[in-house]
Amino acid sequence: MVRLMPVVCVGFLLAAPALAIDESIQIQREYIDRVLTMEDSAAGHVALAKWCESHNLADRARKHWESAVQRDPDNKEARGSLGFVKRGAEWKHVSDAGVAAPAIGPTTVVVEQTSPERRRSIAQDVQAIAIRYLGTTDPASWAIGREQILLFREAAAAEPINRILGVGGVEMRKLACEALGQIPGEEAARYLVKFTLGDVSVDVYKAAVAALASRTADRGVPMLVNALNGSEKALQRAAYALGEMREWRAVPALIGHLKTQEPRVVTYDAPRGSGGSGPSSYFFSGTVVTYIADVTPVVAEGAVGWDPTIGVIPIGSCLRVDNPRVTIHRTIIEVVPQPTVREALTKITGEDREFRSQDYWKLLDKHRAEGGSSTIPSAPAKSPPPEAAPPPPSE
Numbered sequence: 077m078v079r080l081m082p083v084v085c086v087g088f089l090l091a092a093p094a095l096a097i098d099e100s101i102q103i104q105r106e107y108i109d110r111v112l113t114m115e116d117s118a119a120g121h122v123a124l125a126k127w128c129e130s131h132n133l134a135d136r137a138r139k140h141w142e143s144a145v146q147r148d149p150d151n152k153e154a155r156g157s158l159g160f161v162k163r164g165a166e167w168k169h170v171s172d173a174g175v176a177a178p179a180i181g182p183t184t185v186v187v188e189q190t191s192p193e194r195r196r197s198i199a200q201d202v203q204a205i206a207i208r209y210l211g212t213t214d215p216a217s218w219a220i221g222r223e224q225i226l227l228f229r230e231a232a233a234a235e236p237i238n239r240i241l242g243v244g245g246v247e248m249r250k251l252a253c254e255a256l257g258q259i260p261g262e263e264a265a266r267y268l269v270k271f272t273l274g275d276v277s278v279d280v281y282k283a284a285v286a287a288l289a290s291r292t293a294d295r296g297v298p299m300l301v302n303a304l305n306g307s308e309k310a311l312q313r314a315a316y317a318l319g320e321m322r323e324w325r326a327v328p329a330l331i332g333h334l335k336t337q338e339p340r341v342v343t344y345d346a347p348r349g350s351g352g353s354g355p356s357s358y359f360f361s362g363t364v365v366t367y368i369a370d371v372t373p374v375v376a377e378g379a380v381g382w383d384p385t386i387g388v389i390p391i392g393s394c395l396r397v398d399n400p401r402v403t404i405h406r407t408i409i410e411v412v413p414q415p416t417v418r419e420a421l422t423k424i425t426g427e428d429r430e431f432r433s434q435d436y437w438k439l440l441d442k443h444r445a446e447g448g449s450s451t452i453p454s455a456p457a458k459s460p461p462p463e464a465a466p467p468p469p470s471e
Contacts, residue, residue: 109262110127121154125141141157195232195236198228198233202225202228202240206221210241226258231260237252237255246280249280253271253284254287258290260294265294269296272313272314281313300326301329304333311336319421323424327436327440330421334417339407339408342406342407342408343405361393362390363390364390365388366389368384369386371384
């Protein structure tokens, strides 16, 4: 499903109508971000359809309701929003079923759209708190600032907190992760994933992972799963985070990365007799003239000696032949086990099956057969504070 996401996202972005002139750029960007990071499932399209309705994007909401029905024909929320009612085993449109459509669907949530003025107001408040309380070494002042930052609970506070606190020192970035962990919405989750995958500080990384693990929704799972296909650092950090989050939805992707294929270049000299290095030789034709030079008398008590320099001068032609040294560079593909992925699967499944992929597939099938959900539990255990969280994998 993850591999199909780029195609699905491009399809929705191209199919969506042009934005109205008076529609804010922020809403446009947020919609694009949500489409690019959404999970291509009925639940994912239902969530995005609700968001579109709450932001007066009726045409886009309808497209996502229709996509939800395509993926789950019996989805009650999507069917009801499209004007269908169930008669027996069939879904019929209200125009054909002889009943009146409800004014507002039972699952439609109408919320007040966040205005640009409200976002600017929140940004000013966060900036003022950061300057007055967090820009000092006084513990009492810092405690007051932290308490005030943690009072922001609305989704519109995610961007200002990330932008303002995210450029501060380690402690300020850790506070940003703590605050984002309790702010609802996918935007806050995206910023936490950014801290998880890219922050240079291990302490900030641990704080971001703890914040993600404490969330009950919008945990940035699609982004973390995509990161498994990235660099070695991204793979290690994403796998560790998914393990701490106990994310069953990520088990298939983690199994696929339990062992990775990595290229390695091997360099060695070609063996002799196959065009490689070997003994050299030379041929000389001419005359060798000997000579004595620098004959120096050495006089000692009762003795006289000579200290000559004797040498030879070849006169003629000399031909030297050296076999070339041949170095072979060969690229081989190695299957490299990933201990961090194994630890993540062990945390999620509760069993260590080492690097045996088939055993983890069996555990996943067993989990599903027993009625286990592929989503997060409704009441996860409270995550430990960042300072008490287990250490992440070494860099």
